[in-house]
Amino acid sequence: MSAVIAFKNVGSMQVAEVDAMAILPIQTTVSPAPTFMEIAPFSAQEVSPALGRGPGRGERLVHGARELAKTVIPPLLGIALLLGIWALVAVKNNSIPGPMQTWDAAAKLFADPFYRNGPNDQGIGWNVLSSLQRVGIGFGFAALVGIPAGFMLGRFNFMNRMFEPVISLLRPVSPLAWLPIGLLVFKRADPAATWTIFICSIWPMILNTAQGVQRVPQDYLNVARVLGLSEDKVITRILFPAVLPYMLTGIRLSIGTAWLVIVAAEMLTGGVGIGFWVWDEWNSLKVEHIIIAIFVIGMVGFALEQMLLLLAKRFTYESR
């Protein structure tokens, strides 16, 4: 799992690049929907339409409207297509509820998302929150272990070669394969689910951090050597800021995978959680609720991703 990242604009080339941007005509680039593993910390750069003198005001308005149409219409078309296909399938197949039916069910469901009728019957809000909590805890532990480990692997070649085979062997294993081990060790379902999240989150974190450390430009390390900085200054003032964008990529990939895995893990362990809820609704054959859950899972995942992208942007030093 290696997100390919390039340090852009480091060095004197930056000026030339900025100048070139200023000559470009107004344009708003829409960053493509981030796909799994593909986004680099610097890739989400929008071209700012800041320009002093340009075409006249009316012309600009027309231009702006056209740009807006370009950004809004395609996504709307995509969603319309999805709804269309769904409606078609629902008409052909009676067991699948159509969009309207699902909408009605959703309205009822979201009228009271936070009710509690005993441990096995809680509102969808509680289910989402407890899934998020598991992801948070598992991910937190993974970060605690994975980020320092990544630093070690990136900094010391010996460690890198020592752990490479281990990581290569364990990384392709579905985290769910670790669930029984978790059940065995922790004796309870809840920490076992968290444990699978820990396992799946740790790899991207280790690998991206290590890669970031290895890719710190030699120039910066030479600065550190010429200034004779102490090892702790090297870490806090040079390595950490240089690696931060890579680390954030690792975090984003981890959380993305964790959100994928938690649904499956909860289906297996039960309790409270969106995965368990899906399974429960299946058992009581409330298919419209399953479809709602799919949308909810999708939207929460999307929100997590966007939040982390924003965070990454905030810490990308060039865009500050």
Place this chain on the structure above:
Amino acid sequence: MKPIVKIESVGQEFPARAGRFVALRDINLAISPGEVVALIGHSGCGKSTLLNLIAGLTRATHGVLLCDNREITGPGPERAVVFQNHSLLPWMTCSENVMLAVERVFGRKEGKAKLTARVVAALEMVHMEHALDKYPHEISGGMKQRVGIARAFAMEPRILLMDEPFGALDALTRASLQDELNGVLAKTGATVVMVTHDVDEAVLLSDRIVMMTNGPAATIGEIVTVDLPRPRDRLELAEDSRFAAYRAAVFEFLYRKQLKKVA
């Protein structure tokens, strides 16, 4: 005067696919305190390699380098480096970049206020006091180079090593920075070793021009001693026949004796 830097039969080899690649051989040079030495030669002859050896960033495979009669075994704060591409840390403001160097050298002995005063003084010296709180990406290429020079000077190094400090700049910016550097050198009396591709720059700034033969296995070909009075004014020098003669001597070496065959 006793030399501050002594380079004694230094050679540098790099491991290569077919055995070893000899980059430098038999380099002998003594540099006096306060002297400004320019290293000039065709691209790839080994100028940066030699500068890195003096900086202590790499170790020579043959011979020894001495600074103050002590062998150079690694980088040290008495030998500041101005990198070719400024190498400011992009996540720190200009003043923080300079502070990093100042703290390291004077942090033990001096209080916060005094350190800050040093940072401001260094940036004032290169006329960059307006950019104290700006990030490197917010200032121009020439300004970054000036901050890089300020960072090096702020360490009050005995020796300043510069690898094509103005190489990436346009002619006008380059000229004004050369004048600025001349002024700073006059004030501080620092010893300077500077790599350059620019013959005029070499004559304008230096006391001696060390001309290197083409690699592989490059060594010092000739040395021109530039005996022009300081302070030097580029407009006056342009009409000075001695300036023209020094220039001609360097060109003669580079383009007649060491003409690089373009592959």
